[in-house]
Amino acid sequence: MAPGGQTRIAYDPPESRQRITDLRGESLMNPGTEVGIGDFPGKVRVINIWGSWCGPCRVEAPELQAVQDATRGDAVVLGIDVRDDRQAALDFKTDRGLTYDSIYDFSGRSLARLDGYPRNVVPSTIVLDREARVAAVFLTPVSSSDLLPLIAKLTDEAGTDRER
Secondary structure: OOHHHOOEEEOOOHHHOOEOOOOEEEEOOOOOOEEEHHHOOOOEEEEEEEOOOOHHHHHHHHHHHHHHHHOOOOEEEEEEEEOOOHHHHHHHHHHOOOOOOEEEEOOOOOHHHOOOOOOOOOOEEEEEOOOOEEEEEEOOOOOHHHHHHHHHHHHHOOOOOOOO
16 A cells, blocks of 8 residues: 555646656567557556456456557556466456556566556556656556546646657
8 A cells, every 4th residue: 555545546737747767578468579668659558567366356357458448549558467477367368358468577577667656566557647657556456437537637638748
């Protein structure tokens, strides 16, 4: 949990948000290649920390796929699979029909780049605005009803550079 026991944290105004610069790692779905937040410039990025062994992640995953499907063009979901056997993680994604990619982070190296944000709460979700700044953190399972209004707000925010 965050200080004060918060499980849902919003960062406003936009100028107060901190940028995450280089969060990337090996792609779960395409071994031998890397995927990261820089691959989706100008989009809202929903970063979800998950594991196939995590009960709440099983409920949350279809919700994240619904977000991915509903926001194509404006947002992208990128998972970070932690403390998992690669095959178990792939089976988890296949069994649930998940099409969004994940960083396969068995070693925890990618998560280490999230300095200043909780990294050991699973599941947790970090939402980045179009400029890759942290707009919200959820230290609890999320649903599409949590994320879709936030993504719409971030998509419509005035004054963003729409990171290129």
